Amino acid sequence: xxxxxxxxxxxxxxxxxxxxxxxxxxxxxxxxxxxxxxxxxxxxxxxxxxxxxxxxxxxxxxxxxxxxxxxxxxxxxxxxxxxxxxxxxxxxxxxxxxxxxxxxxxxxxxxxxxxxxxxxxxxxx
Numbered sequence: 345x346x347x348x349x350x351x352x353x354x355x356x357x358x359x360x361x362x363x364x365x366x367x368x369x370x371x372x373x374x375x376x377x378x379x380x381x382x383x384x385x386x387x388x389x390x391x392x393x394x395x396x397x398x399x400x401x402x403x404x405x406x407x408x409x410x411x412x413x414x415x416x417x418x419x420x421x422x423x424x425x426x427x428x429x430x431x432x433x434x435x436x437x438x439x440x441x442x443x444x445x446x447x448x449x450x451x452x453x454x455x456x457x458x459x460x461x462x463x464x465x466x467x468x469x
Contacts, residue, residue, distance in 0.1 A: 350400035355453040359396060359415070362446050363389040366422055369443065373434050381434075385425035391418035392450065405461040412461070416454045423447045 350356050366389040373382035392415045399411025423444055430440040 348397075348400075350397045353396065353400070353457075355450060355457060356393065356396045358446075358450055358453065359392045362419075362422075362450055363393060365446060366426075366443060369426070369435060369439055370429070373429060378429075378432075378434060381425060381428060385422055385429070388418045388421035388425065391415070392422070396454075405464050409458045409461045412454050412458050416451050416458075419447050419451045419454070 346352075367386060370382040370385050395411045395415035395418065399408040399415070402408045402411065426435060426440050426443045429435045430437060
């Protein structure tokens with residue numbers, strides 16, 4: 345039985361590593377001035393992982409794809425939050441670029457996964 349099938353998805357494993365990198369980066373932002381931004385970025389990075397997991401439990405590929413789309417939205421949210429942090433000189437350009445490269449990879453993996461689901465016979469009506 346493959347109850348927790350999400351654990352074997354490469355994009356799930358990569359999303360966990362991405363979250364770890366994000367958490368390390370934004371941990372230095374925690375103070376009264378930056379708490380809201382850092383908290384939002386951290387929650388968005390967790391949301392990527394959690395949407396992959398939750399979507400994998402859905403009965404249809406249509407529903408699963410919708411959760412993967414939400415995961416992509418969370419990836420974009422992390423990048424936008426880090427872009428704000430960069431503009432406010434809370435993180436360096438190099439730190440931002442590292443997150444952006446990893447986010448791009450995850451977004452592409454999720455996009456490919458969605459495409460695969462949409463092309464499956466289960467997805468078509």
